[in-house]
Amino acid sequence: xxxxxxxxxxKKMVKLIIGVVFIMVIITGFLIYSLSQTMNDSARKQMTIExxxxxxRINKQIESDFQSLDTLASFFTSEMIEDRDSFARRLDTSxxxxxxxxxxxxxxxxxxxxxxxxxxxxxNMSYKDLNEAVHPVIEKAFExxxxxxxxxxxxxxxxxxxxxxxxxxxxxxxxxxxMASDQxxxxxxxxxxxxxxxGNGYLHMVGTEGNFLVRSQNxxxxxxxxxxxxxxxxxxxxxxxxxxEMKDQKKVFSSFMYEGERYQVLLDPVGLNGWYLLCVDTxxxxxxxxxxxxxxxxxxxxxxxxxxxxxxxxxxxxxQRNNRELWHRAYHDSLTGAKNLPxxxxxxxxxxxxxxKLSVAALNIHQFKFINEIFGREYGDTLLRxxxxxxxxxxxxxxxxxxxxxxxxxxxxxxxxxxxxxxxxQDIMSAIVNISSHHHNNYQILLYCGVxxxxxxxxxxxxxxxxxxxxxxxxxxxxQNNVWFYDSDLHEKEKKENxxxxxxxxxxxxxxxxFYLQPKVDLRTGQLKGAEAxxxxxxxxxxxxxxxxxxxxxxxxxxxxxxxxxxxxxxxRQIRQWMNEGTEPVxxxxxxxxxxxxxxxxxxxxxNLIQKYDIPGNLITLEILEGLAADHVDExxxxxxxxxxxxxxxxxxxxxxxxxSLNILGNLHIDELKLDRGFLMEVSxxxxxxxxxxxxxxxxxxxxLQISTVVEGVETEENEKLCSDMGCDLGQGYYYxxxxxxxxxxxxxxxxxx
Numbered sequence: 137x138x139x140x141x142x143x144x145x146x147k148k149m150v151k152l153i154i155g156v157v158f159i160m161v162i163i164t165g166f167l168i169y170s171l172s173q174t175m176n177d178s179a180r181k182q183m184t185i186e187x188x189x190x191x192x193r194i195n196k197q198i199e200s201d202f203q204s205l206d207t208l209a210s211f212f213t214s215e216m217i218e219d220r221d222s223f224a225r226r227l228d229t230s231x232x233x234x235x236x237x238x239x240x241x242x243x244x245x246x247x248x249x250x251x252x253x254x255x256x257x258x259x260n261m262s263y264k265d266l267n268e269a270v271h272p273v274i275e276k277a278f279e280x281x282x283x284x285x286x287x288x289x290x291x292x293x294x295x296x297x298x299x300x301x302x303x304x305x306x307x308x309x310x311x312x313x314x315m316a317s318d319q320x321x322x323x324x325x326x327x328x329x330x331x332x333x334x335g336n337g338y339l340h341m342v343g344t345e346g347n348f349l350v351r352s353q354n355x356x357x358x359x360x361x362x363x364x365x366x367x368x369x370x371x372x373x374x375x376x377x378x379x380x381e382m383k384d385q386k387k388v389f390s391s392f393m394y395e396g397e398r399y400q401v402l403l404d405p406v407g408l409n410g411w412y413l414l415c416v417d418t419x420x421x422x423x424x425x426x427x428x429x430x431x432x433x434x435x436x437x438x439x440x441x442x443x444x445x446x447x448x449x450x451x452x453x454x455x456q457r458n459n460r461e462l463w464h465r466a467y468h469d470s471l472t473g474a475k476n477l478p479x480x481x482x483x484x485x486x487x488x489x490x491x492x493k494l495s496v497a498a499l500n501i502h503q504f505k506f507i508n509e510i511f512g513r514e515y516g517d518t519l520l521r522x523x524x525x526x527x528x529x530x531x532x533x534x535x536x537x538x539x540x541x542x543x544x545x546x547x548x549x550x551x552x553x554x555x556x557x558x559x560x561x562q563d564i565m566s567a568i569v570n571i572s573s574h575h576h577n578n579y580q581i582l583l584y585c586g587v588x589x590x591x592x593x594x595x596x597x598x599x600x601x602x603x604x605x606x607x608x609x610x611x612x613x614x615x616q617n618n619v620w621f622y623d624s625d626l627h628e629k630e631k632k633e634n635x636x637x638x639x640x641x642x643x644x645x646x647x648x649x650x651f652y653l654q655p656k657v658d659l660r661t662g663q664l665k666g667a668e669a670x671x672x673x674x675x676x677x678x679x680x681x682x683x684x685x686x687x688x689x690x691x692x693x694x695x696x697x698x699x700x701x702x703x704x705x706x707x708x709r710q711i712r713q714w715m716n717e718g719t720e721p722v723x724x725x726x727x728x729x730x731x732x733x734x735x736x737x738x739x740x741x742x743x744n745l746i747q748k749y750d751i752p753g754n755l756i757t758l759e760i761l762e763g764l765a766a767d768h769v770d771e772x773x774x775x776x777x778x779x780x781x782x783x784x785x786x787x788x789x790x791x792x793x794x795x796x797s798l799n800i801l802g803n804l805h806i807d808e809l810k811l812d813r814g815f816l817m818e819v820s821x822x823x824x825x826x827x828x829x830x831x832x833x834x835x836x837x838x839x840x841l842q843i844s845t846v847v848e849g850v851e852t853e854e855n856e857k858l859c860s861d862m863g864c865d866l867g868q869g870y871y872y873x874x875x876x877x878x879x880x881x882x883x884x885x886x887x888x889x890x
Contacts, residue, residue, distance in 0.1 A: 158808060178462050179400050179417060180389050185411045185466065187404040189478070193326045194406060201300055202282060204234050209304045209314050213677050217241065217311060218555050220735055224249045224257045229642075236316040237290070237297055240266075241276060241304070243312050263315075269297045270315065273774075277301040277313040286409050287320055287349065296320050296349070298409070323350050337417045340364075342403075344382055344410035356418055357394060362806065368394050369401055378403075382412060469539045471517060472524040480538035480695040483783070487548065488595045495557055495589040496600055497547040499564070499610040500522075502615060504543040504583040511579075519572055519581070526567045544603075552589045558619055561585050565617045584611040588622040595738055603627075634676050636686045640695050643673060644702060651706040653881040655723070656846060656868045659860040664885050666723040666757070668868065669707050670875045671699065705745055707756060710878055712749040719886050725757035725787055725808075730764055739775070743782050753783020757808060761789055762800055770805050776805050787846070791834075798834075801841060809838050813849020813869070820855055828862075835863050 161433040164864040208230055217223050223241070231239035235253075240322040242248030242263045250258045250266075263274045269288035276283045303310055320341075327339050327350045338354040346364045361367040365375045369392050381388050388403040400417040467479035475483075487494055501507070501519070508516040523545060527537045537547040551557050565583045572581040586608030588600055603622040611620035643649060649671050656666040673681040690696040707724040714721040732738060746753050758779065764772060776786050787808035788800070792815045801809070811831070818827040838845050847859045850869035859867050876884070 175458070176389075176400075178458075180402065182333065182462060182466055183337070183400065183402040183415050183417060184338065184387075185478070186402070187339070187402060187415050189324060190332075190339055190413060191196075191406050194323055195408070197322065197326065198284060198300075198408070200234075201316065202302065205300060205302045205314050205316055208234070209302060211677070212304055212306060212311070214311065216308050217243075217306075218678060220249060220259055224251070224259055227251050228257045231316075234316070236318050238294075238299075238315075238317040240315045241312055242315065244278075244310070248312070251809065263313075270301075270317075273299055273301040274313050274315055277303045278310070279303075280310065284408060284746070287343065290317070320349050326370070327351075327644045327663070328353050332415070333417055337415060339416075340414040341406070341741045342412050342414050344412070346379070346382070349411065354418075356399065356416065368392050369414070382410075385410065472521050472539050474524045474527070474545075475536065475538040477538055477540040480536070480540075480548070481601075483536055484548055484600070485597050488590060488597065488600075491593060491595075492550070493552050493590060493593070494550055495549045495587055496604045496606045497549060497557070497561060497585055497587045499545040499547060499561075499583060499585045500608060500612070501543040502584060502612075507579075507581075522570055522571045526564060526571065530564050530567070552591055554587075554589075554621055557587055557589075557621075557809070561587070561619050562617065569617070582615065582617055584608070584614065584618045584620070586611050586620050586622065606630075631690055633684060636681065636689055637693060640686070640690070643675075644698060646676065648673055648675055649699060649702065651703065651878050652875040653710075653878055653879070654875040655872050655885060656725075656866045656870060657872050659856065659864055659867050664722060665866055666725065667881065668759075668875075669703050669724050671703055674873070691729060691731075694731055696729040697735065700726070700728055700732045701741060703727070704742060704756065706878075707748040708745050708751055711751045711755050714886060721751075721755055722886075723755045723785070725755055725759050725785075727759045727789065730761070731763060733760060733775070737783070739778050742779070742784065746782070752783055755787040756783075757787050757791040759787045759810065762791055773803070773805055780805070780807070790848075798837070800832075801837060801843070806843060807845045808846060809834075810848055811864070813847075816847055816849045816855060816859070820852075820858060832862050839863065 216226070227239055227241055227249055231251040231253065238250065238252045240248055240250040240263070246262050246264065248263065250261050252258075256796070263271065266274075267288050267290065269285050273283045273285045280303050282300070282302040285301075287298050289295070290297045297317045297319050299315055301313055301315040304312045304314050312448055323341060329343055332338050332352075332354075338352040338356075340348055340352055340355070341350040342348055343362055348364070357367055359367055359368070364370070365378070369394075370378055370390060374390075378390075379390060382403065382405075385405040385407075387405065390401050390403075391398055392401060393399075399749045400414040402413075404413045404415065404515050405411070406413060467475055469476045484496065501523075504516065505888075506517065520539070520543060523543075524539065527545065527547065531537060531547070532550065534550055535548055537545060539545050549557060549560065551560070565585070568583060569581050586604050586606070588603035588607055590600055594600065606627055607620045607622040610626070611618045614774060650673075652670045652672050653667040654670060655664050656668060657663070658665045671683065673683075673686060675681065687696070690699060704726050707726050711721045711724065735741075742756075742758075746756065779786060785807040786805075787805065787810055788806050789810045790812045791800075791809050792812040811834070815827070815831050819831055835845055845863075846866040846868055847864045848868050850856050850859060850867040850871045852871055853867070856867055856871060
């Protein structure tokens with residue numbers, strides 16, 4: 137009986153152990169499956185984040201190309217596109233500047249102009265003569281819709297290209313279609329690189345059928361295959377299913393074995409023309425290091441349930457740690473430990489969607505690359521880590537920061553008050569400078585910072601980041617600890633300056649700098665005695681850019697020398713025209729910049745001009761500013777004498793606008809003195825008797841020196857009488873006329889002379 141009971145107990149115990157082991161095996165199997173899914177989900181999530189980032193870059197490239205076409209189309213006018221020969225040249229020039237393979241414009245009847253790099257321009261070409269892949273996008277553009285074509289092989293450039301097309305509206309009406317094509321290889325710079333999955337992955341771009349469009353240079357697959365289904369990427373049994381899913385533009389996850397290692401792979405649709413990004417994680421399958429451990433745990437469950445439980449817990453914790461490491465790698469900077477830009481953008485987007493008022497600051501170190509060169513890379517890295525430590529201390533609750541690349545840090549501050557932000561940033565920069573000074577007392581670390589605030593409750597990250605980078609670029613110009621706040625007016629001014637500098641040469645070639653004249657009148661007789669040449673920039677669409685918007689820029693970049701020579705030639709040409717018409721010519725004065733006046737061939741150039749047009753030199757007066765006489769008076773007088781020998785008259789412009797000196801009148805051998813309108817304004821109000829005495833004495837002195845006087849800014853009859861009473865020779869100003877085009881000047885003044 138006892139033996140029977142013992143056997144029963146043993147049987148029960150065996151059954152219990154078997155049951156426990158069976159349950160533990162089931163639990164183990166479930167845990168193994170869960171662990172595998174968790175790790176796969178983590179890897180897939182990271183790959184999805186990565187492909188989304190590169191898809192955004194591709195779409196930004198396409199949007200940038202559309203923006204280039206929109207910008208170009210905005211300058212088209214009816215007159216411009218009607219002159220097909222001139223328009224063809226402009227289109228060809230634009231194509232070269234924008235680096236498209238082909239650029240074309242088609243009129244409403246389907247014919248147009250096609251410019252191909254290296255092959256020139258074809259006129260009166262129908263869009264039907266182009267590759268049939270282009271027809272749909274052009275026809276959509278004629279219906280008012282911009283689009284991108286599928287990929288096709290171009291015989292003209294022997295390569296695979298795709299085309300953009302946009303409708304062109306002039307005065308609110310559809311006037312045609314602007315088309316451009318580019319090679320698929322423009323995405324190579326985006327696809328190639330060592331930063332995919334933190335350097336542990338790579339990307340290919342493929343078509344709907346699986347053909348490679350753009351290959352990464354970092355592929356682990358060594359075979360040169362033309363289609364992803366011909367290689368090791370997918371099991372042949374699942375190819376048909378995959379092709380259908382790609383045709384339906386679905387996202388596909390998979391894995392493959394190659395040379396004994398397993399790799400994760402993701403096919404993610406770009407959202408354009410059926411293109412896909414093929415993302416491969418080059419780390420060996422993250423589960424492979426866990427399976428042996430889990431296998432040992434399963435075997436050990438048969439004998440030691442506790443060890444299995446322990447190993448299961450250990451394995452679970454290891455997976456958790458692995459996930460944390462993956463997350464840390466995705467959102468942290470490996471050098472400093474700070475958050476990185478993807479994290480910053482995500483968190484910033486959350487704050488903006490919540491409607492939080494905040495500011496973004498971008499912080500940079502002056503001459504950081506030279507710091508690396510002078511003190512070594514190790515010191516530069518140490519400095520970046522110290523910046524991170526300072527920011528850790530200075531950030532308030534709810535604020536965050538990130539390091540993007542090199543020495544660029546972004547800060548999200550929950551402040552919009554400029555004074556408070558300025559105080560905080562100056563405190564941060566001072567703390568960084570103080571820490572760095574301990575390493576190199578003889579080298580002063582300097583920083584600069586740009587700030588943009590979200591005061592208008594904008595929920596989009598991109599404009600805010602664009603504004604802060606513009607402010608940072610502006611702050612860089614000052615070599616000191618500097619903070620610059622984004623200013624929309626300043627941004628618009630810089631955009632206008634960029635337009636001026638990028639279009640000035642073309643404007644000179646196209647004759648957009650127009651020749652205006654303002655009369656100079658004899659104060660004794662009231663008769664016309666001369667005119668001053670003034671430049672106006674009138675664009676092809678009839679709008680005008682005013683002198684104060686481009687003259688200062690031209691003086692900085694040196695373009696004023698070309699413009700001044702152009703104006704002298706316009707003056708010579710106008711005088712020659714009067715002489716040919718039998719009209720008694722009047723002298724024309726032309727402003728001359730300091731840069732031009734000191735050019736080596738200056739006198740030769742001007743002499744050749746008056747000889748070319750066969751006019752007397754004394755009809756050209758060269759106006760110089762008194763600043764030219766500040767230094768090298770003897771050299772300046774020598775040049776003036778050489779010009780006077782050729783008959784030119786020399787005038788000093790704006791006398792009295794700066795720190796004028798009577799010594800200038802005695803030292804320089806000028807023929808004419810132009811009194812700045814500021815003199816006349818002070819004298820005219822009758823309250824400054826001393827100003828009148830000074831002006832009268834200057835006029836008397838110039839008469840004794842045989843220098844004629846011209847008063848600028850004569851705007852009333854009282855101004856004219858005042859200048860006449862003081863003995864001035866000529867008057868110039870709006871009382872007589874504003875600056876007017878030469879055709880109007882000829883009708884108003886020269887026809888009377890004739």
